[in-house]
Amino acid sequence: MSRTLFNLKRGSSLTDFLTLMLHFIASIGRLTLLFLETTGKLGIFVGNIFRQLVSPPYPWSQLWRQVIEIGYLSLPVVGLTALFSGMVLALQSYTGFSRFSAEGAIATVVVLSMTRELGPVLAGLMVAGRIGASIAAEIATMRVTEQIDALTMLSTNPVKYLVLPRVIAGITMLPVLVLIADIIGVFGGYLVSTLKLGFSQGTYLTQTLKHLKADDVISGLIKASAFGFIITLMGCYTGFHAKRGAQGVGSATTNAVVAGSILILICNYILTSLLFDK
Amino acid sequence: MAKPKVKIALKNISKSFGKKTVLDKLSLDIMEGDSLVIMGGSGTGKSVLLKCILGLVKADHGSIKLNGDECFNLRGKSYEKFLTHFSMLFQGSALFDSITVWENVVFGLRQTKQMTNAEAQEIAIETIGSVGLNKEVAFSYPAELSGGMQRRVAIARAIVTKPEIIFFDEPTAGLDPIISNVINEMIVDCSKKLGATSVTITHDINSARKIAKNVAMIHGGKIIWAGPIEQMDKSGNDYVEQFIHGQTKGPIELQIKG
Known part of the structure; x- marks a missing residue:
């Protein structure tokens, strides 16, 4: 038993x-x-964007609107992020470098960190939060309220009218934002170093420019362009494929920001490896 | 008297979403100049049918002929040309929030014809007037208008291109009876003036009686009855009887679960 x-x-x-x-x-x-399904759909979506890119006429008014929205209106959030990042970087570098009397390298560390890494990544993540979410919410709402179907009915290709201007504005405006973020970040480090840490203004500026190469700035701008593409692509893609109802809009927005941010970090590593200067 | 031509011929249209079959080998002829009302309960595939005809939702199988030409699964330029025959009033109006009412009205027209802003504005204001709205409304944004006014703007947008065929998807949904009647009259007027073929989807029997020349009833993914509006009350079809009288008991089973 x-x-x-x-x-x-x-x-x-x-x-x-x-x-x-x-x-x-x-x-x-x-x-x-x-x-595999999502990757395939994303590939087809990207293919569709490129097809629209080579078939004029282009919606210039929409492009201009997106340049303002993505470029100009993101300036405050990107500028503030860069300013405080530059200031913190100077303080933290001082804490570390003062232990082995290398305070003179602070200016170089700030400028290289900002241009090569922090400028593009922080700007990318902030814009992913601001623009990625806004693009996904707007397009998803248009999807669930049948405005995208209405566009098709009114002889307008929705990818050309809604997606192409956003992607082009993302690719072109992110480098501009990052360039401004680099300058503001370096200025933040300069403020802390000269006003709080007692560096001489002239020495700090000389040190900043002494080791900075054009490649440092250019590599950051290349990254920024790639991040601009990722942010706008994910915003448009998730919005375009939103499911019905308010929950669908919410999911699209969340997915755009999460997927955009993760892809930025992955892409950052890949580009850093490719652009790595020994 | 000349026999009316078949404008749109649908044959064996099928559409499934996953395991759920929405349209099941549906066949229907829509005659030129007709005012056809398609009725049916919620979730019976009425809107999906219209979207399948327009290619906004891809049907799985079947044949869609416009003026005798096969139009199933068109792509590229031929699809764009196919769409120029149609216009559609969407269920929730689907006006673009970011542009003004007059820009909404002439949006489609400006994609196909070159015109100055002043010319476009003039056409828009004239069309807005024809659906009983003031000139001032033209410069508002859609969100500033009531549901009934938005529906009228959407009608103006649908008729401004003078299409051959107009689809109306639940044109009176969510409107009070008086505004619903105004919209019904407007649909009849506009279709008459343009000489357009119109297809209206509704489950509002009063609207159907006002708009329709012919009625088709959809159930279980098929057209189960079609005929002139005058014969609807004596159709002898149990499904139609139950539907038009709103009876809870009959062959149409209420779907409690999705």
Whole structure:
């Protein structure tokens, strides 16, 4: 009797284990299929954008509107982020470098960090939050209220009218924002170094410019352009494929910011490896 | 008297979303100059049918002929040309929030014809006037208008291009009875003036009686009855009877679960 019960228990736990394993494998399969489906759809979406890029006429008024929205109106948030990042960088560098009497390198560290890394990444992440979310919410709302269908009915290609201007504005405006962020960030470091840490103004500026190469700035601007593409692409893609209702708009917005931010960080590593200067 | 031509011929149109079949080998002829009302319960695929005809939703199978020419699954320039025959009033009006009413009205016209701002504005104001709205409304944004006014602006946008075929998707949904009647009269007037073929989707029987020359009832993804409006009350079809009288008991089962 007890032997049979033991065998039954052993049999049932083995079945449970196998069921659990099957569910696990099925989940991996589902996720893989979802990943492949999304990648495929994204590829087709990008292909469609490039097709519209080579087929005039272009919606210039929309492009101008997006240049203002993505470029000009993002300046305060990007500028403030850069200013305080530059200031903190100067303070933290001082804490570290003063331990081995290398305070003179602070200006170089601030300018190289800002131009090569912090400028593009911080601006990219801030713009992903501001613009990625706004693009996704706007396009998703248009999707659920049938405005995108209405555009098609009114002889207007929705990708050309809604997506292309945003992507072009993202690719061109992010480098401009990053260039301004670099200058403001360096200025933040300069303020802290000269007013709080007692550096001479002339020495700080000389040190800043002494080791800065054009490549440092250019590599940051290349990154910025790539980030601009990622942010606007993810905003447009998630908005365009939003499901019905308010929840669909919410999910599209969240996905745009999360996917945009993660892709920026991944792309940042890839570009840094490619542009790495030994 | 000349026999009216078939304007749109639908044959065996099928559309499924996952495992759910919405349209099941649906066939229907829409005659030139007709005012056809398609009725049916919520979720029976009325809007999907219109969107399948327009290519906004891709049908899985079937044939869609416009003036005798096959138009199923058109792409590129031929699809753009196909769409110029149509205009549509969407369920929620689908006006563009970021531009003014007059810009909304002439949006489609400006994509196909070169015109100055002044010319476009003049056409827009004239069309807005024809749907009973004041000139001042032209310079407002859609969000500043009531639901009924938005619907009229959407009608103005639908008729300004003088299309051959107009689709109206639930034109009176969410409107009070008086405004609903105004919209119904407007649909009849506009279709008459343009000589357009119109297809209206509604589950409002009063609207159907005012707008329709012919009625088609959709259920289970198929057209289960079609005929002149005068015959609707004596159709002898249990589904139609139940639907027009709003009876809870009958062959149409209420879907409690999705």
